[in-house]
Amino acid sequence: MEAAIAIISRWLHVSAAAVLIGGVFATLLVLPAALKRLDEPRRDAALAGWRRALRRTVHIALAVLLISGTYNTAVVWSVYKSQRALLHALWGTHVLLALLALGSALLSMAGDAARPWHRKWIAATLVLLLATAATASGTKWARDRAQARPTEPARIP
Amino acid sequence: MDSWYWHIIFPLSRWLHIVGTTLLVGGTLFYELIVPVAIEDLKEEQQLTVFNRARWAFRSVVWISICMLVASGSVSLWRLWGGYHDLFIQSRWWALAHVAVGSLAMLIAILLIIRRQPPTHPIGWMRLNLVLLLTAILLAGIARHVRLTIREELRRSPNELSSVNW
Numbered sequence: 001m002e003a004a005i006a007i008i009s010r011w012l013h014v015s016a017a018a019v020l021i022g023g024v025f026a027t028l029l030v031l032p033a034a035l036k037r038l039d040e041p042r043r044d045a046a047l048a049g050w051r052r053a054l055r056r057t058v059h060i061a062l063a064v065l066l067i068s069g070t071y072n073t074a075v076v077w078s079v080y081k082s083q084r085a086l087l088h089a090l091w092g093t094h095v096l097l098a099l100l101a102l103g104s105a106l107l108s109m110a111g112d113a114a115r116p117w118h119r120k121w122i123a124a125t126l127v128l129l130l131a132t133a134a135t136a137s138g139t140k141w142a143r144d145r146a147q148a149r150p151t152e153p154a155r156i157p
Numbered sequence: 158m159d160s161w162y163w164h165i166i167f168p169l170s171r172w173l174h175i176v177g178t179t180l181l182v183g184g185t186l187f188y189e190l191i192v193p194v195a196i197e198d199l200k201e202e203q204q205l206t207v208f209n210r211a212r213w214a215f216r217s218v219v220w221i222s223i224c225m226l227v228a229s230g231s232v233s234l235w236r237l238w239g240g241y242h243d244l245f246i247q248s249r250w251w252a253l254a255h256v257a258v259g260s261l262a263m264l265i266a267i268l269l270i271i272r273r274q275p276p277t278h279p280i281g282w283m284r285l286n287l288v289l290l291l292t293a294i295l296l297a298g299i300a301r302h303v304r305l306t307i308r309e310e311l312r313r314s315p316n317e318l319s320s321v322n323w
Contacts, residue, residue: 003302007299007302011294014175017179018179018181021180022181022182022183026215029214029218030184030214031211033211034192034211037206037210042199045198045199046195046198046207049194050191050192053191053194057186133176133179134168136175137168137172138168140168
């Protein structure tokens with residue numbers, strides 16, 4: 001049962017991150033190209049509809065990320081506790097960047113009408129999300145290495 | 158595998174795999190869920206224009222993410238190949254299923270963007286592809302969990318550790 005929950009939680013975490021990063025990426029790069037040929041009122045209407053639909057998705061993805069992330073951390077907390085350097089350098093950075101990215105995503109999606117700085121916020125959110133994914137990869141690599149090392153009995157010098 | 162460059166290449170490859178996945182999954186979801194809602198008030202002709210332009214813009218994203226996924230996936234497979242024939246034999250089938258489902262999803266993505274005209278039922282194909290992509294992620298998670306469980310069991314029984322090349 002525990003194994004099933006751990007697998008599902010990890011799957012949810014990766015899938016929610018995929019939805020969030022992909023949605024933000026599409027908003028930044030695909031959306032302007034898609035709406036280019038529309039006249040201004042229609043473009044604004046489509047953009048407002050887009051933001052509404054994306055906001056719902058982003059809110060669900062953020063909730064899933066927070067819950068599954070907390071559970072995933074709790075499962076491997078003993079490894080982090082035994083590897084303090086790993087905890088502070090990688091996991092801490094991952095959580096910090098994730099929280100910044102989540103805040104930035106919420107701010108950039110607030111309201112139906114896009115603000116003048118909308119594109120810059122979205123770009124900043126994307127950079128933060130990609131950096132968060134990078135620290136997650138580093139954390140996982142370092143944790144796997146730490147878990148793979150055989151435990152040696154303590155030796156008296 | 159303890160040289161310094163592997164400690165850069167492997168996490169970087171994992172990151173590229175995640176980024177490639179996010180672009181493909183997020184893009185597919187964006188097509189299936191967000192675009193139809195965003196353009197529901199437009200006339201049919203305008204809806205088709207938006208769909209086609211989005212498809213055109215998304216084409217390069219699909220190619221880039223597939224290249225990233227294939228390259229980084231090959232690196233991971235190469236790293237774990239020895240293990241899949243020895244210690245992690247139980248997780249091999251899960252990993253192979255991940256590769257098979259992931260390849261099928263990438264093939265569908267390529268078929269959807271390679272033609273000049275969109276397919277007859279684009280949303281239906283996107284929905285199928287999204288399910289396949291999410292299944293591929295789940296299979297990767299199971300393969301990893303089985304691998305880590307075997308490793309943990311081996312770690313607890315030191316007698317078997319002497320033959321293991323960590």
